[in-house]
Amino acid sequence: MRPDAEAIAEQVFTALADPTRRAILATLAAQGPATGTDLADRLPITRQAIAKHLALLADAGLVTPEPGERRRVRYRLRSAPMEVAQQFLAALAHDWDDRLAALRDHLDRSSPALTTPDSESE
Amino acid sequence: MAFPDRIERSVELAQPPSTVWAALTTAEGLSAWFGDKATIDLRLGGAAEMTFRSGLTVDMRVERVEEPTVFGFTWRVPDLPEGDPRRTYVEFTLEAVGDGTRLRVVETGFAQLPDDSRRQTYDSHAQGWAAELGELAGYLDAA
Numbered sequence: 001m002r003p004d005a006e007a008i009a010e011q012v013f014t015a016l017a018d019p020t021r022r023a024i025l026a027t028l029a030a031q032g033p034a035t036g037t038d039l040a041d042r043l044p045i046t047r048q049a050i051a052k053h054l055a056l057l058a059d060a061g062l063v064t065p066e067p068g069e070r071r072r073v074r075y076r077l078r079s080a081p082m083e084v085a086q087q088f089l090a091a092l093a094h095d096w097d098d099r100l101a102a103l104r105d106h107l108d109r110s111s112p113a114l115t116t117p118d119s120e121s122e
Numbered sequence: 123m124a125f126p127d128r129i130e131r132s133v134e135l136a137q138p139p140s141t142v143w144a145a146l147t148t149a150e151g152l153s154a155w156f157g158d159k160a161t162i163d164l165r166l167g168g169a170a171e172m173t174f175r176s177g178l179t180v181d182m183r184v185e186r187v188e189e190p191t192v193f194g195f196t197w198r199v200p201d202l203p204e205g206d207p208r209r210t211y212v213e214f215t216l217e218a219v220g221d222g223t224r225l226r227v228v229e230t231g232f233a234q235l236p237d238d239s240r241r242q243t244y245d246s247h248a249q250g251w252a253a254e255l256g257e258l259a260g261y262l263d264a265a
Contacts, residue, residue, distance in 0.1 A: 005233040006125040083202055090199045090210075091126040091232040099156060100133045100227065106155035107145055113136030113221065 005084050011060035012085035020045055021053050025077060028063065033076040035068055127233035132226045139216040142223045143190035146214055170195060183209075191216050199232070208234055 015021050023043050028034060031042075036054060040047040054075055057063040061081050068074030135142055145151035152160035157172035163184070170182040186194030193216075196209040210231035217224045
């Protein structure tokens with residue numbers, strides 16, 4: 001069964017809530033695919049902790065393991081779940097309250113009503 | 123449902139539907155309240171484009187034109203890659219109320235998922251997003 005958008009977004013936000021996982025994702029984003037050892041060299045985190053977090057990120061589909069040099073597994077950032085989370089953020093950012101207030105202001109400026117709406121409403 | 127798929131608002135405006143319709147469906151009207159610059163080809167399937175103050179430009183496609191009561195368009199979710207098939211649908215419904223208009227806006231489609239074939243396309247093009255994800259990294263580093 002395919003996970004729903006809610007489940008995917010939750011995994012993304014859970015992953016991003018942890019500073020170590022943010023650091024891992026940020027490093028992969030900035031510098032491209034890396035092995036656990038590469039990440040341990042670049043971040044102030046133990047190799048064991050990195051392995052644990054990479055396993056969680058792989059389960060969530062946020063990174064994907066692939067064959068690297070010298071038969072080492074390296075991890076690549078996978079953006080599709082981020083894009084689902086982005087849709088969630090977009091729903092929060094699509095600010096129709098502000099837009100409709102701007103529409104009202106525009107209409108009142110450019111086509112003032114003949115009667116004031118306040119006089120009869122409510 | 124915690125994932126907000128649908129946004130719905132309703133406002134009462136003092137102007138009649140014909141005036142509100144012009145504000146919603148002409149480049150002049152749209153650029154006065156919605157975006158900074160707008161173009162629109164007002165017919166079914168017609169293209170429209172909105173440029174916001176931030177510099178972001180979003181392409182839109184006209185989906186419903188029933189003057190002066192229903193205007194619908196789809197547009198891309200901001201920050202999804204160019205060419206992503208996911209679009210949200212925005213529909214304005216205008217109803218005459220006295221001398222004014224009750225305007226209802228419904229935007230749907232936030233919770234849709236890319237289909238599996240597209241998802242594979244994303245994966246194979248994962249490196250193409252490196253620049254955008256680099257910005258995320260910069261943001262996270264700065265935080």
